[in-house]
Amino acid sequence: MTDGRSDLCDGRPDGGTAPDETRVLVLNPTSGTSAHVERIRTLAAQHGFTVQETEREGQAIELAAAAASDGASVVAAAGGDGTLNEVVRGLVAADALGDVVFGVIPAGTGNNFAGNVGIESVEHGFDVIEDGTERDIDLGFAGDRPFLNSCIGGLTAQASSETTSELKADLGVVAYVLTMFRTAVDFEGTRLRIETDETAERAWQGTAVLLLVGNGRRFPSRGQTQADVEDGLLDVAIIEKKPGSNLAGLARSTARERLLGADADHVTRVKTAGLTVRVLDDDPTTFSLDGEEVTARELAIEVSPASLRLRVGEGYEPHPEG
Numbered sequence: 001m002t003d004g005r006s007d008l009c010d011g012r013p014d015g016g017t018a019p020d021e022t023r024v025l026v027l028n029p030t031s032g033t034s035a036h037v038e039r040i041r042t043l044a045a046q047h048g049f050t051v052q053e054t055e056r057e058g059q060a061i062e063l064a065a066a067a068a069s070d071g072a073s074v075v076a077a078a079g080g081d082g083t084l085n086e087v088v089r090g091l092v093a094a095d096a097l098g099d100v101v102f103g104v105i106p107a108g109t110g111n112n113f114a115g116n117v118g119i120e121s122v123e124h125g126f127d128v129i130e131d132g133t134e135r136d137i138d139l140g141f142a143g144d145r146p147f148l149n150s151c152i153g154g155l156t157a158q159a160s161s162e163t164t165s166e167l168k169a170d171l172g173v174v175a176y177v178l179t180m181f182r183t184a185v186d187f188e189g190t191r192l193r194i195e196t197d198e199t200a201e202r203a204w205q206g207t208a209v210l211l212l213v214g215n216g217r218r219f220p221s222r223g224q225t226q227a228d229v230e231d232g233l234l235d236v237a238i239i240e241k242k243p244g245s246n247l248a249g250l251a252r253s254t255a256r257e258r259l260l261g262a263d264a265d266h267v268t269r270v271k272t273a274g275l276t277v278r279v280l281d282d283d284p285t286t287f288s289l290d291g292e293e294v295t296a297r298e299l300a301i302e303v304s305p306a307s308l309r310l311r312v313g314e315g316y317e318p319h320p321e322g
């Protein structure tokens, strides 16, 4: 693999907007507080974007696929992680990953992925599309569905829907975990069999309350959650039920440490290029891909290395400390 870097200024002596770029922005006007919508429309026009606004759930997939099929060279997403995920799904559906540069305008509640690639605000997102460094980053796949940040198994729809925006902004995916413990303290977990590419002969089998698979994100007990998104690997954490794990009432930071503590014997961690998850219970399990849900009995999860072309902010750290 190359270092994923290319010079955006090729053929653009002024370093400004490339005249030959056809730019489309897929905007979810319902993401976050929606207060950003007018500002994004204005900035998008200034930066030469045609804006396509979604009117319903899932439509960003179709709009992004159509934009790519019509020859757009930059397809950007304005919204939260769910909208980013849908736009990337559209690029995958149009088989356009290698042809199109993906742009990120953070306009959701938590904007976890944007933060992981150094994009700090709406204005900064447009600046980065103009003159950010281009990287080829890894994309996770669960079956044929892509994910940028994470694939989380074992969450109930109830936990997901009861997670507050404030908590999501603060903790990201760990918020779901905390909500799960608060709303379903009796949750006994899901029986899973997990085989990784490297250790197919030594499968993990047991009862997990949570399976965390990170591409752009990892799940330490404390500190930096940004993962290396150019290493061709997924960060996996399998969390088993621990006696007395009712975390309600604990400070959030304490809860995260308790749940994901490196020395905790109820957490199994592995880095892998791929894994297969089989649900051994009668009912299938719900997995959340960047917040978008999918229900399955068996899921092949793998990384597609260096497959998404993305312009990143100055603060992007290609190889964060593990």
Ligand SMILES: Nc1ncnc2c1ncn2[C@@H]1O[C@H](COP(=O)(O)OP(=O)(O)OP(=O)(O)O)[C@@H](O)[C@H]1O
Pocket: 028, 029, 030, 031, 032, 033, 054, 055, 056, 057, 058, 059, 060, 079, 080, 081, 082, 083, 084, 086, 107, 108, 109, 110, 111, 112, 168, 291, 292
């Ligand atoms: N016009 C629309 N009306 C209702 N829902 C929409 C519309 N357009 C998109 N959606 C749906 O909104 C959902 C959530 O969007 P998104 O994740 O971008 O925002 P968010 O939840 O505010 O932010 P974050 O993921 O950062 O917390 C997506 O699943 C998407 O399908």
